[in-house]
Every structure is written in structure tokens, then in C-alpha cells.
Amino acid sequence: MGTARVVFDRWDGRYAERLGSVRSSAVRDLFAAASRSDMISFAGGMPEVRQVPTEAVAEAARDAILHEGAAALQYGSSDGRPQLRTIIVELMAEIGVRLGADELVVTAGAQQGLDLLAKTFLDPGDVIITEGPTYVGALQAFSAYQPQVICIPMDDDGMRVDLLADELARLGPRGAKFIYTIPNFQNPGGVTLTPERRRRLLELAREYDIPVIEDDPYGRLRFEGGHVKPLRALDDEVIYLGTFSKIFAPGLRLGWMTAPRPILAKVLLTKQAADLCGSAFAQVTAERYFTGTRWRKVLQGLTRTYAERRDVMLEALDEHFPPEARWTRPEGGFFVWVELPEFLDANAMLAEAVENGVTFVPGDGFFPDERGCNCMRLAFCYASPDDIREGVARLASVLEDRLELYRAFIAAGAISGGLREEGAA
Amino acid sequence: MGTARVVFDRWDGRYAERLGSVRSSAVRDLFAAASRSDMISFAGGMPEVRQVPTEAVAEAARDAILHEGAAALQYGSSDGRPQLRTIIVELMAEIGVRLGADELVVTAGAQQGLDLLAKTFLDPGDVIITEGPTYVGALQAFSAYQPQVICIPMDDDGMRVDLLADELARLGPRGAKFIYTIPNFQNPGGVTLTPERRRRLLELAREYDIPVIEDDPYGRLRFEGGHVKPLRALDDEVIYLGTFSKIFAPGLRLGWMTAPRPILAKVLLTKQAADLCGSAFAQVTAERYFTGTRWRKVLQGLTRTYAERRDVMLEALDEHFPPEARWTRPEGGFFVWVELPEFLDANAMLAEAVENGVTFVPGDGFFPDERGCNCMRLAFCYASPDDIREGVARLASVLEDRLELYRAFIAAGAISGGLREEGAA
Numbered sequence: 001m002g003t004a005r006v007v008f009d010r011w012d013g014r015y016a017e018r019l020g021s022v023r024s025s026a027v028r029d030l031f032a033a034a035s036r037s038d039m040i041s042f043a044g045g046m047p048e049v050r051q052v053p054t055e056a057v058a059e060a061a062r063d064a065i066l067h068e069g070a071a072a073l074q075y076g077s078s079d080g081r082p083q084l085r086t087i088i089v090e091l092m093a094e095i096g097v098r099l100g101a102d103e104l105v106v107t108a109g110a111q112q113g114l115d116l117l118a119k120t121f122l123d124p125g126d127v128i129i130t131e132g133p134t135y136v137g138a139l140q141a142f143s144a145y146q147p148q149v150i151c152i153p154m155d156d157d158g159m160r161v162d163l164l165a166d167e168l169a170r171l172g173p174r175g176a177k178f179i180y181t182i183p184n185f186q187n188p189g190g191v192t193l194t195p196e197r198r199r200r201l202l203e204l205a206r207e208y209d210i211p212v213i214e215d216d217p218y219g220r221l222r223f224e225g226g227h228v229k230p231l232r233a234l235d236d237e238v239i240y241l242g243t244f245s246k247i248f249a250p251g252l253r254l255g256w257m258t259a260p261r262p263i264l265a266k267v268l269l270t271k272q273a274a275d276l277c278g279s280a281f282a283q284v285t286a287e288r289y290f291t292g293t294r295w296r297k298v299l300q301g302l303t304r305t306y307a308e309r310r311d312v313m314l315e316a317l318d319e320h321f322p323p324e325a326r327w328t329r330p331e332g333g334f335f336v337w338v339e340l341p342e343f344l345d346a347n348a349m350l351a352e353a354v355e356n357g358v359t360f361v362p363g364d365g366f367f368p369d370e371r372g373c374n375c376m377r378l379a380f381c382y383a384s385p386d387d388i389r390e391g392v393a394r395l396a397s398v399l400e401d402r403l404e405l406y407r408a409f410i411a412a413g414a415i416s417g418g419l420r421e422e423g424a425a
Numbered sequence: 426m427g428t429a430r431v432v433f434d435r436w437d438g439r440y441a442e443r444l445g446s447v448r449s450s451a452v453r454d455l456f457a458a459a460s461r462s463d464m465i466s467f468a469g470g471m472p473e474v475r476q477v478p479t480e481a482v483a484e485a486a487r488d489a490i491l492h493e494g495a496a497a498l499q500y501g502s503s504d505g506r507p508q509l510r511t512i513i514v515e516l517m518a519e520i521g522v523r524l525g526a527d528e529l530v531v532t533a534g535a536q537q538g539l540d541l542l543a544k545t546f547l548d549p550g551d552v553i554i555t556e557g558p559t560y561v562g563a564l565q566a567f568s569a570y571q572p573q574v575i576c577i578p579m580d581d582d583g584m585r586v587d588l589l590a591d592e593l594a595r596l597g598p599r600g601a602k603f604i605y606t607i608p609n610f611q612n613p614g615g616v617t618l619t620p621e622r623r624r625r626l627l628e629l630a631r632e633y634d635i636p637v638i639e640d641d642p643y644g645r646l647r648f649e650g651g652h653v654k655p656l657r658a659l660d661d662e663v664i665y666l667g668t669f670s671k672i673f674a675p676g677l678r679l680g681w682m683t684a685p686r687p688i689l690a691k692v693l694l695t696k697q698a699a700d701l702c703g704s705a706f707a708q709v710t711a712e713r714y715f716t717g718t719r720w721r722k723v724l725q726g727l728t729r730t731y732a733e734r735r736d737v738m739l740e741a742l743d744e745h746f747p748p749e750a751r752w753t754r755p756e757g758g759f760f761v762w763v764e765l766p767e768f769l770d771a772n773a774m775l776a777e778a779v780e781n782g783v784t785f786v787p788g789d790g791f792f793p794d795e796r797g798c799n800c801m802r803l804a805f806c807y808a809s810p811d812d813i814r815e816g817v818a819r820l821a822s823v824l825e826d827r828l829e830l831y832r833a834f835i836a837a838g839a840i841s842g843g844l845r846e847e848g849a850a
Contacts, residue, residue: 008687011687011688014636016545016546016548017548018548019545049499050495052495054490054497058486058487059487061706061710062483062487063483065486066479066480072676073674073676074676075675109701111698115699115700120440121439122441137698137701140698141698174439177439245500249498249499250498250499251498251500260436266444272565273447273562273569276536278678279704280676281710
């Protein structure tokens with residue numbers, strides 16, 4: 001999965017040990033492939049920024065720079081501009097979280113938040129808990145600090161908190177440095193943690209005295225069902241990661257972290273060491289863009305677009321995919337998670353899929369170990385409805401070829417059918 | 426020097442070990458103080474961005490976004506936009522460095538380059554070599570990876586390569602993970618490494634097989650004397666860090682790193698983990714700003730401004746500062762380094778200076794240990810000529826108060842006069 005061309009490396013053996021645990025992101029590697037014009041991409045979780053009005057952003061940038069002057073071009077404070085932090089406080093209030101502007105720091109996307117938290121908390125060998133599968137970028141950020149990652153399986157109601165309880169009982173109080181969760185429209189699972197399980201997760205975290213990191217990039221992209229309060233709204237010790245990438249645009253690299261003040265002070269030290277401060281230029285532009293109400297209409301339009309694409313993908317999967325496949329039905333976000341018979345290797349299928357003009361992300365990238373090889377993440381956020389129909393059909397034909405062999409084996413009694421049980425390690 | 430308010434921290438004892446080595450940057454902490462309107466700041470190395478034409482940047486941002494459309498708002502490749510990398514290749518050619526666009530990566534300022542290199546190379550306890558004093562942000566970035574930092578003293582010709590040779594002989598081949606140097610108008614020393622010493626440093630690095638990191642934020646801000654070729658122009662294995670912060674504006678958080686391809690591939694992995702990719706929004710704006718020639722006139726104007734301020738500061742120091750003080754005479758950049766009798770503690774003087782309406786950075790922040798307490802860094806880049814004259818006079822009066830006691834001691838034979846010998850640990 002490496003991005004590097006194979007070249008002689010005369011510095012081999014002199015890199016930090018941590019690089020042995022850092023894998024290149026399959027998602028990132030595929031962004032290049034996805035940019036081929038004939039390719040239908042279910043790979044990268046790229047927002048449909050073509051719907052963000054370019055001229056509005058252009059005017060926001062121009063007006064903000066003219067208005068802010070030198071402040072837009074200068075170094076700023078490490079925690080971010082007060083004006084943008086005020087906007088973030090309002091955004092958080094809309095999802096039920098009350099906090100002060102001094103309880104958050106502006107980051108370079110939520111990804112930087114993940115890196116800084118790992119840097120703040122993790123020594124080599126430390127235990128952390130995540131959902132399994134989980135966001136590949138989180139695994140990448142965490143792995144640089146060499147933790148032991150324990151994955152808790154999910155079902156349609158999100159993380160299996162009963163299995164979390166078992167794991168915590170085994171580990172004991174403070175037995176993990178943190179629990180990392182994406183409760184809304186999980187990446188890559190597509191499932192949402194129910195309100196009951198949210199409360200239970202927080203009870204367990206309190207009982208075992210383990211910080212919770214809530215990563216919520218997709219929370220405002222709900223297609224149906226009622227808003228579910230974030231964990232941070234239920235417990236003010238929860239560390240919350242937000243991002244402008246999905247409600248505005250990833251190209252500004254703006255996100256935020258809220259955390260209890262002592263933790264935030266430590267994170268700020270790591271932020272200074274990482275890049276001194278965030279981009280004032282991007283921040284003033286975001287401030288201007290989020291003044292007024294147009295951004296809400298754009299976001300509503302985006303959400304409708306994603307909802308339509310989700311519908312089209314689920315219909316196409318129902319129509320084309322074989323009975324041996326199982327997939328999630330997300331109520332929001334970007335992703336459907338497909339599980340195939342264990343016999344099938346999604347990585348092997350990917351090469352064939354690319355030949356057929358469609359990409360996806362094989363499931364093993366979303367686990368810290370060898371699991372997930374029989375799974376794939378399909379992003380419905382970026383392709384057009386027609387392309388989604390066509391892409392799913394293409395993918396189904398690749399699948400069908402592989403399944404013929406599988407069915408022959410089943411018929412011969414050589415292997416047992418069915419999907420691997422969830423919860424099995 | 427911490428930024429955190431003193432609060433009870435119930436997570437105490439659960440942070441990573443590395444945080445024990447990360448100090449808050451005194452420079453960063455002082456940015457806040459420096460923003461008081463009545464304060465004359467010799468503290469932060471903030472460029473005079475008021476001379477960067479705001480309306481030109483505003484138009485560059487607007488035009489770039491309108492022209493690039495969705496690409497300006499989307500995720501991009503981790504190594505940076507090809508267009509910006511082409512511009513960087515041209516900028517490097519102008520200072521005598523030939524390289525391909527695939528031999529560099531765009532970073533969030535040079536600071537991110539420092540963080541990523543430390544992350545790529547350092548395990549706890551690894552030895553690294555820097556100048557002493559050196560850039561506080563580099564110490565901060567490196568210290569998160571828990572190295573042992575060996576500082577090589579400087580004189581008016583830059584790093585004492587004879588002392589470097591001694592140190593390398595002691596450490597042996599590959600005895601350090603890298604040598605970090607700021608050869609031009611060093612921060613905080615203000616001195617420039619001579620061409621002869623550059624060649625000698627590279628010979629030594631080759632002989633002991635140790636990578637060299639050349640940090641060159643100020644190279645294009647030369648007031649007098651001829652251009653000195655960067656280390657990277659003399660040896661293509663040198664890792665070079667450049668930044669747009671001083672030739673354009675820090676508020677975009679754009680810099681770059683060139684490195685041999687195998688090292689760059691590793692750095693890219695750490696970049697993905699840190700923030701996925703740089704800001705396309707900032708990159709398209711920089712591309713537009715660096716098209717045409719106006720930026721050159723702006724940079725010439727900035728250089729003239731800094732040169733004038735350097736002159737004013739050196740004159741004022743000559744006029745007001747006591748004979749016991751010694752300072753450097755930089756040929757470019759932002760900083761003068763002042764050395765006082767060892768008896769004096771610059772940290773203690775800072776509080777008094779702030780009361781008198783002038784700030785600077787005490788010297789010990791530029792060392793990994795207790796050295797430098799009798800030194801101060803004076804930035805001449807940001808204050809107006811009148812303020813520089815006034816600020817130096819205020820600082821001199823603070824010094825004078827302290828020196829009276831010192832002189833009385835000398836007269837009484839209680840302590841010996843003179844400055845500490847350079848090279849003494």
C-alpha cells in the first residue's frame with residue numbers, strides 16, 4: 001500500500017521505529033486513481049464541493065482580507081481566532097452542546113486533532129479502544145505513536161457497548177488511554193450509535209475513568225430520523241472533534257477540538273510544536289462565509305444530494321448485488337459498508353474493479369490488523385446518481401465472477417457458507 | 426513559561442511521557458503581550474505584513490478561487506499542488522538549487538517540516554546536533570520526540586565547525602540522527618555561516634554519514650554582502666526547509682521541504698497522518714500571488730525596511746547599551762543576539778522591561794538546557810524606527826539598573842568581569 005516508488009534507500013535503518021507502524025492510507029493512494037475522468041469512484045470520502053458556490057467563497061475571501069487587512073496575513077494565536085471560535089460555539093450550541101470559546105482550539109481539519117490527541121496521550125504500547133472497522137486516518141494518526149488498538153465490533157445500532165463493557169472489565173480502571181468513536185454515520189460502517197448506547201458508553205467511560213474522543217464529521221448530514229445528541233452534549237468531559245470540511249469545504253483545512261481545559265492546554269503545546277498556529281487567511285474566510293444564512297441553504301442542498309445518492313446506491317445494491325453480500329443502510333453521512341463471504345478478498349477484487357472503471361476501499365485498511373479483507377467501503381457522496389447505478393453494476397459483475405467459484409465450493413461442501421459472525425476476532 | 430492557567434488536572438499522570446519535554450514557546454506566549462498597543466516589541470519574529478498589499482492578496486484569492494473552482498475547495502494530494510511545486514522549483518533555482526517538482530513537499534509553514542522530520546527520524550534518546558542557541562520552535566518540535574540535543578556554539582562566522590568536528594569524532598559515524606542548521610542570519614544568533622564553513626560542514630556530514638537539515642526562512646532577506654549558496658546547492662542530499670512566511674505572508678501557513686526521494690516518501694506518510702494534505706485554498710492563492718513580478722517589488726521593499734530597522738537598532742545599541750553587553754551585527758534576517766555578563770538574568774529583566782513598555786525574548790528559550798539566561802534576542806523586524814530607538818533606550822535603562830549592582834561587585838572584587846567564553850558548556 002506504500003506511496004513510495006521502490007527505490008534504494010540509503011537511509012534505511014535510520015528512521016524512527018514508529019514508521020514501522022505507519023501505513024500509507026489506501027484512501028489517500030486512491031485519490032489519484034479517482035481523478036481519472038472515466039473512473040467511477042466510491043473510494044474517497046470527498047464532499048461534493050461543486051455545490052459550494054465558488055463565487056460566494058471568492059467574495060468571502062476577498063472581503064475578509066480587505067476587511068481584516070494585515071491580521072489575515074500574520075501569525076495568529078495557536079488556539080485560533082476569537083471570531084471563528086465564537087462561530088464554532090454557535091454551531092455547537094445548535095447540536096446541543098454549550099461551551100465557552102476558551103474550551104476549544106481550531107485545528108487543521110479534524111485530522112490534526114487526531115494527531116495532536118495521540119501525541120498528547122500515547123506512549124508506545126498504550127492501549128486505545130476504537131470501533132472496528134474505524135476511520136483509516138485515525139488509525140494512521142494513532143499508529144505513529146505505537147499504541148495497541150483494541151477494536152470493538154458494531155452492529156446496526158453502532159458500537160456493541162456490551163462487548164465494550166467486557167473489554168473494559170478485562171482491562172480494568174484506566175486500562176486504556178482513550179475510547180475513540182464516530183457515533184454518527186460511522187466511517188466506514190455507516191451506522192449510528194443509538195441514544196441508549198451513548199448513555200451506556202459514557203457510563204462505562206466514567207466507571208473506568210477513560211477519556212472519550214467523539215469524532216463527528218458527518219453529524220449535520222442526516223437524511224432521515226431525528227437528531228441524536230452528541231456524546232459531548234451528555235458529558236462535558238468528552239473530547240469532541242468537529243470539522244468544516246463537510247459543512248463548508250476541506251480545502252481550507254479547518255476543524256476544531258473541544259476538550260476539558262487541562263487537556264486543551266496540553267494539546268495547545270503540541271499544536272505549537274506542529275505548526276505554530278492555524279491559517280489566519282483560511283479562518284477569516286470561514287468567518288465571512290458563516291456570517292449570514294447562505295451556508296445553511298448550501299448545506300441543505302448538499303444533504304439532499306447525499307441523501308439522493310444514498311437512495312440510489314442502496315437501490316442499486318438491492319438490484320445488482322448477490323445474496324451472499326450484506327450491507328449497512330446509513331441514515332446520513334457518506335458511506336455504505338459491505339460485507340462479503342470470508343472467502344472473498346476485496347483487495348484482489350479492487351484491481352479487477354479498477355480495470356472495470358470503478359474504485360472502492362478494501363475493508364482491511366479500516367482495521368489495525370488483518371481483519372476486514374472480505375469487506376469494502378462504498379462512498380456514495382461523490383459520484384452522480386447515474387454513475388452510482390453504473391458503478392454498482394460494474395462492481396456486482398466483478399463480484400459475480402468471484403462468487404461463481406465460491407458457490408461451486410459451497411455446492412461441493414468444501415467450505416461453509418454464510419458471513420463471519422460479528423464479534424469474532 | 427506555560428500557557429496553561431493553573432487548574433486542577435484530573436488527567437495528570439495520563440499524558441504521554443513526551444509532554445514532559447515539551448515546553449511552551451516563550452516567543453508564542455509573548456505574541457499576546459506584544460499586541461498591546463503601547464508595547465514596543467522586540468519579541469516575536471513577525472514579518473512586516475502591513476507592507477504586503479492587501480488588495481493584491483484579496484484579488485489573488487478571489488481570482489484563484491474563481492479560476493480553480495472546486496479544486497480550490499477540495500482535498501488535494503499530500504505533497505501539494507503541482508502548480509505551487511513548480512513555483513517553488515523556480516524559487517529554488519534562483520538561489521542556486523536545481524531540483525525536480527517531485528523532490529519536494531508543500532508543508533504548513535517550515536514549522537510543520539520540522540515536526541515531520543523529527544517524527545520521521547527520532548526515537549527517544551537519539552542524538553541530534555543543532556547550533557546553540559537555535560530556533561525555539563525547532564527545539565519545541567524536536568523535543569516532542571525526546572532526543573538528546575547537542576548544541577554547537579557559534580561565532581560571527583556561524584556554527585563553529587571545528588567544534589562540530591570534535592563532537593562528531595566523539596559520537597562516531599552515524600552518531601547523530603541529523604544536524605540541524607540555520608545558515609543564513611541565524612535565529613536567534615543573527616550570524617551567517619561562511620562559504621568555507623558550509624563546505625566543511627558538508628564534508629563532515631558526509632564523512633560521518635549524518636543527514637543535514639538546512640532551515641532557510643530568511644535567506645532572501647539579505648541587506649548587504651553577496652548571496653551565499655545554500656547547503657542544498659552544494660550537496661543534493663541536504664534536506665532543505667523553505668517558507669512563504671517571510672517572502673509572502675505567514676497567515677497562509679505555507680512552506681516546503683526538499684529531501685532525497687526515499688526520505689520524502691517517509692515524510693509524506695507522516696504528513697498524511699498529521700493533516701491529510703495542505704490547504705488547496707491557500708495554495709491556489711499563493712500560486713496567483715507569485716504569478717507576475719509584483720511580489721518581487723514587495724519583497725524588495727520589505728528587505729529595505731528590515732535593513733533600515735537593523736541599522737537603527739545597531740545604532741541605538743551602540744548609543745545606549747553599556748560596554749558590558751556584546752551583540753551580533755546581522756547582514757539580513759530579523760534578529761540581533763545580545764550577550765550580557767553571566768551575572769545578569771534576562772528572564773528577571775523581562776518583567777521589568779515589560780513594565781517599561783518593551784519586550785524581547787530571554788536567551789534560555791533558545792537552548793535545550795539552562796544556558797542563555799544572560800542573553801536576549803532582539804527582533805528588529807516589526808517595530809518602527811522610532812519605536813526601535815525608544816525601545817532600545819528603555820531596555821538600556823533596565824540594563825543600567827542591573828549593571829550598577831554588577832559593577833559594584835566587580836569593584837569590590839567579588840566576581841570577575843567579562844563575558845562567558847564561547848564554547849564553554
